[in-house]
Amino acid sequence: MTDRSDILxxxxxMGGIADQLTGIPLHFPAERRWLIAMIFASAxxxxxxxxxxxxxxxxxxxxxxxxxxxxxFAIHNYVWWLGIGHAGTLxSAxxxxxxxxxxxxxxRFAETMTLFAVVxxxxxPILHLGRPWYVxxxxxxxxxxxxxxxxxxxxxxxxxxVLTYLTVSLAFWYTGLIPDLAAAxxxxxxxxxxxxxxxxxxxxxxxxxxxxxxxxxxxxIAGLAVPLVVSVHSEVSLLFAAxxxxxxxxxxxxxxxxxxxAFSGFAVVSIIAVTLRSWFGLENLVTDxxxxxxxxxxxxxxxxxxxxxxxxxFDAVYSGEKHELQTLADRFAGAYAWTYWGAxxxxxxxxxxxxxxxxxxxxxxxxxxxxxxxxxxxxERYMILVTSLYRDFLVSSxxxxxxxxxxxxxxxxxxxxxxxxxxxxxxxxxxxxxxxTKELLHxxxxxxxxx
Amino acid sequence: MxxxxxxxxxxFKNPEDLLAAVRRARKAGYRKLDAFTPFPVExxxxxxxxxxxxxxxxxxxxxxxxxxxALIMQFYVNYAYPLNVGGRPVYAIxxxxxxxxxxxxxxxxxxxxxxxxxQNGLPRLNYPVFGAERFDRASKDRFFxxxxxxxxxxxxxxxxxxxxxxxxxxxxxxPQ
Numbered sequence: 186m187t188d189r190s191d192i193l194x195x196x197x198x199m200g201g202i203a204d205q206l207t208g209i210p211l212h213f214p215a216e217r218r219w220l221i222a223m224i225f226a227s228a229x230x231x232x233x234x235x236x237x238x239x240x241x242x243x244x245x246x247x248x249x250x251x252x253x254x255x256x257x258f259a260i261h262n263y264v265w266w267l268g269i270g271h272a273g274t275l276x277s278a279x280x281x282x283x284x285x286x287x288x289x290x291x292x293r294f295a296e297t298m299t300l301f302a303v304v305x306x307x308x309x310p311i312l313h314l315g316r317p318w319y320v321x322x323x324x325x326x327x328x329x330x331x332x333x334x335x336x337x338x339x340x341x342x343x344x345x346x347v348l349t350y351l352t353v354s355l356a357f358w359y360t361g362l363i364p365d366l367a368a369a370x371x372x373x374x375x376x377x378x379x380x381x382x383x384x385x386x387x388x389x390x391x392x393x394x395x396x397x398x399x400x401x402x403x404x405x406i407a408g409l410a411v412p413l414v415v416s417v418h419s420e421v422s423l424l425f426a427a428x429x430x431x432x433x434x435x436x437x438x439x440x441x442x443x444x445x446x447a448f449s450g451f452a453v454v455s456i457i458a459v460t461l462r463s464w465f466g467l468e469n470l471v472t473d474x475x476x477x478x479x480x481x482x483x484x485x486x487x488x489x490x491x492x493x494x495x496x497x498x499f500d501a502v503y504s505g506e507k508h509e510l511q512t513l514a515d516r517f518a519g520a521y522a523w524t525y526w527g528a529x530x531x532x533x534x535x536x537x538x539x540x541x542x543x544x545x546x547x548x549x550x551x552x553x554x555x556x557x558x559x560x561x562x563x564x565e566r567y568m569i570l571v572t573s574l575y576r577d578f579l580v581s582s583x584x585x586x587x588x589x590x591x592x593x594x595x596x597x598x599x600x601x602x603x604x605x606x607x608x609x610x611x612x613x614x615x616x617x618x619x620x621x622t623k624e625l626l627h628x629x630x631x632x633x634x635x636x
Numbered sequence: 637m638x639x640x641x642x643x644x645x646x647x648f649k650n651p652e653d654l655l656a657a658v659r660r661a662r663k664a665g666y667r668k669l670d671a672f673t674p675f676p677v678e679x680x681x682x683x684x685x686x687x688x689x690x691x692x693x694x695x696x697x698x699x700x701x702x703x704x705x706a707l708i709m710q711f712y713v714n715y716a717y718p719l720n721v722g723g724r725p726v727y728a729i730x731x732x733x734x735x736x737x738x739x740x741x742x743x744x745x746x747x748x749x750x751x752x753x754x755q756n757g758l759p760r761l762n763y764p765v766f767g768a769e770r771f772d773r774a775s776k777d778r779f780f781x782x783x784x785x786x787x788x789x790x791x792x793x794x795x796x797x798x799x800x801x802x803x804x805x806x807x808x809x810x811p812q
Contacts, residue, residue: 198777203674325709325713331716336709336731337728341735345738349742350738352745353742353745353746364674364675368674368776371772371774372775387758387761388760388762390672390763390774391674391774391775392672393684394686395758396675396676396680397681397689398755398756399676401691401752402748402752405691406748412741416738420734620674620675624676627650
């Protein structure tokens with residue numbers, strides 16, 4: 186039994202954990218910091234609203250897109266946000282199925298992150314439609330015009346993939362939340378909280394029969410969520426790979442995109458883990474061991490993403506195809522070479538520090554590396570989109586892309602769209618899974634009775 | 637008197653005490669038992685002899701329904717409004733794969749969530765055990781065993797004595 190070390194300090198009691206975690210919503214400890222963050226996030230959300238109103242009034246011409254670069258920030262940020270969402274599902278579902286206990290302290294806020302990141306991703310395909318108020322045309326409803334949606338189009342796949350991903354993530358998140366909502370209900374003393382948690386806990390009482398059916402449902406939904414994650418991002422990469430544009434038309438795309446997504450997602454999970462831990466004093470639950478494991482996962486997914494970079498170069502050179510080589514040269518030394526080298530530098534150079542244990546166990550270092558990875562992955566998506574499009578087959582259609590003010594404001598606005606509901610969620614629900622943490626603590630105590 | 641009772645509730649300090657008490661109760665002949673715990677306790681369902689849940693079966697039906705719905709929808713839409721794009725096939729099964737897969741997962745996951753809540757009788761905001769004095773700790777750090785008043789062997793006084801002898805921290809009768 187020496188191969189598995191304890192991840193939670195066994196000194197703490199189950200009741201203590203329940204009080205500590207339900208205490209975060211019930212007796213909110215970090216009002217000031219939360220309020221400052223909320224004001225900042227609301228300002229960004231307001232910026233998004235202004236940008237969207239401007240877009241709806243004047244059309245997509247306010248963005249910097251043109252021919253041939255007619256897919257820029259909208260799809261770029263869609264891919265980036267969707268990628269961030271993926272780590273949440275992977276942490277929750279994949280690690281649940283493989284029985285990795287260290288997920289327990291991380292899964293709840295990782296899942297919450299997924300929900301809101303997918304919302305941010307989901308608005309982009311709608312915004313870039315040109316006439317976004319006709320988005321309902323994407324659904325097969327019996328229109329009097331007799332026009333049905335085009336199911337052979339990747340844009341149509343997007344709608345179904347993102348909505349399914351959002352709905353299943355929501356179902357998985359809520360299923361895991363019910364027992365903790367009941368714990369919060371039982372700790373609540375103020376009438377308002379009692380009613381709020383009482384209603385959303387659905388009357389959960391922890392009966393053995395309930396747990397039995399609940400566990401089965403939770404595991405099965407997790408089992409469905411794992412292929413769903415892979416399929417959603419593969420679908421996104423198919424939008425690219427199914428086209429003939431040099432630099433996109435490659436078989437490496439689905440795994441390359443899925444791993445890159447997990448990479449950026451784990452980076453954002455690390456950012457959130459380090460921040461919440463210091464805000465709410467959760468060092469006893471999100472321990473240095475958790476950061477250590479997050480660091481290892483980040484390093485592993487980063488190296489797999491690096492393999493994608495190498496393979497992309499190999500693919501172009503091995504094909505010997507003129508336009509592929511041209512795109513490769515453009516990435517190395519063209520007008521947008523800064524995005525390629527920026528991606529390489531931000532993604533992989535600071536990452537190498539994670540080989541050292543002392544770096545992985547330091548919250549600050551992990552935070553800085555994760556921010557660097559989030560920026561690096563953002564640059565990578567930019568690079569994939571723009572460097573392929575700005576010089577395609579015809580010299581006569583070569584052109585450049587410069588993001589306009591509204592490109593930037595919409596992007597920064599979506600950060601507000603992510604942060605505002607996330608901060609509200611921190612305020613309202615237990616951000617670390619209470620019952621799973623207690624279960625793990627109990628297992629550890631049984632295994633090590635003298636600890 | 638017995639008709640107005642829901643059952644007898646006994647509180648235990650840890651899962652091991654609870655499991656021991658459930659074994660003892662079953663040996664003594666009690667059959668209508670339920671336990672309330674703050675987290676799923678391994679082995680409890682076997683000792684209580686709970687039937688295996690059928691959630692996976694519901695999930696399979698949901699998956700088949702999702703795939704069927706998706707395929708019928710896509711074939712019908714292309715039949716009702718056939719678009720010729722560069723001579724590509726109208727009924728392109730490979731292009732239908734993504735939506736079919738997504739709807740399979742969606743229907744399956746949602747049907748399992750609904751089945752779980754349905755079988756558990758949730759939402760049901762009130763329940764007799766919530767009236768018990770110490771029951772709020774069932775979501776915190778205590779493990780409860782409940783002998784239903786409908787059990788053939790149930791007799792208020794004797795059952796309480798039996799439960800305290802089984803190592804309970806506290807025992808009480810729960811009104812219906």
